[in-house]
Amino acid sequence: MANKILVANIGSTSFKFKLYEMPSERVLASGGIERIGAAEGSFKHVIGSAEEVRGNAAFPDYAAAIAFVEKILGGFGDLAAVGFKPVMAKGISGTQFMEEPVLAAMEALYTLFPAHNPPYVNAIRSFRKAFPNLPCIGTFETAFYDDLPEHNRRYPVPRDWEARYGIRRYGFHGASHRYISQRVAELRGGEKNLRVISCHLGGSSSVCCIKNGTAIDSSWGMTPQSGLPQNNRVGDFDVFAAIYLARDLNLGVDEVERVLSKESGLKGLSGLPQGDMRDLLAAAESGNADAAVAIDVFVGAIRKYIGQFLVEMNGADVISFTAGIAENNPILREKILEGMDFAGVKLDKAANDAARGREAVISAPDSKIEVRLVPTNEELIIARNAWAKLNGTL
Secondary structure (H helix, E strand, O other), X not given: OOOEEEEEEEOOOOEEEXXXXXXXXXXXXXXXXXXXXXXXXXXXXXXXXXXXXXXXXXXXXXXXXXXXXXXHHOOOOOEEEEEEOOOOEOOEOOEEEOOHHHHHHHHOOOOOOOOOHHHHHHHHHHHHHHOOOOOEEEEOHHHHHOXXXXXXXXXXXXXXXXXXXXXXXXXXXXXXXXXXXXXXXXXXXXXXXXXXXXXXXXXXXXXXXXXOOEEEEEOOOOOOOOOXXXXXXXXXXXXXXXXXXXXXXXXXXXXXXXXXXXXXXXXXXXXXXXXXXXXXXXXXXXXXXXXXXXXXXXXXXXXXXXXXXXXXXXOOXXXXXXXXXXXXXXXXXXXXXXXXXXXXXXXXXXXXXHOOXXXXXXXXXXXXXXXXXXXXXXXXXXXXXXXXXXOOOO
């Protein structure tokens, strides 16, 4: 029986992958391809070995990139399935076989997810066309939030809007936050009854409130346009300010959408060409006041959600940090946790300064709330769910 799962992590112009042997969960290969969709260009170089393959190439479409990955891996004949991490589909969540009705439900939300859904749909169709007998299985980012308590799910809008239009709070980074909740429990000896505040801070960022392994609240709203300030997306924003800009100031809906989704967030606040936190930190260090304000707004938004979730769960057992920004910036972690002694949070400064990109406890031994750095592994969750779906246990 085929026992390999290829996990395809698709971006708007990139394709990253991991190949797992199941059920051992051993990683056989991993890598990434950039510049998918480029109009011209050719393969330049591949660096590494079978365990870590990196491509720097220009491919006309996902089909060409998939063919390249097939060549690297020596064929797809022994794959049991390809696992995906799609964001959201209309009326569909959980782990699904990615067949046409599911893809059509993703297409129905292109307006809400213009940067996420089209590349996923295109890539999955490329896989299905090239390998019609190979199951494509996706775990939607929303799946971790399917059972949010009603009072955390509902918006204060007419009651029938949820049933008629799907207007409700969902949640994203689901695979990441699920992995963090499971890994934190493992690291604490299999402890079950845990209150975890998970901070996924990276290219996009979110804070998740988890109790006994179940998500009960999130910084997200209905789309990834909400919540914390993102690299170039606005995050939380008064809807009537958008209406005012579009209607009264004559910017129009399309222009307001473009600015809020491409020119806002940390990029808009700082005035820098990109909203990359590394650039902001360097600019702030050089005296750029706008970059310093952008960092303060980002940190403040995270602190507000942590505070909200501390109240919601009557404290926490663990605050965890994951993803690129959180894993590699001890100064930001210190800023986020500053002044939380009221909740019993005590940071071990030496441990925090030393912790970068690896699992570590960064709180002091007498801290009432344990603070951990836990690199995420979304691909593992996708592989596990795909394997379970194939075997009828999910």
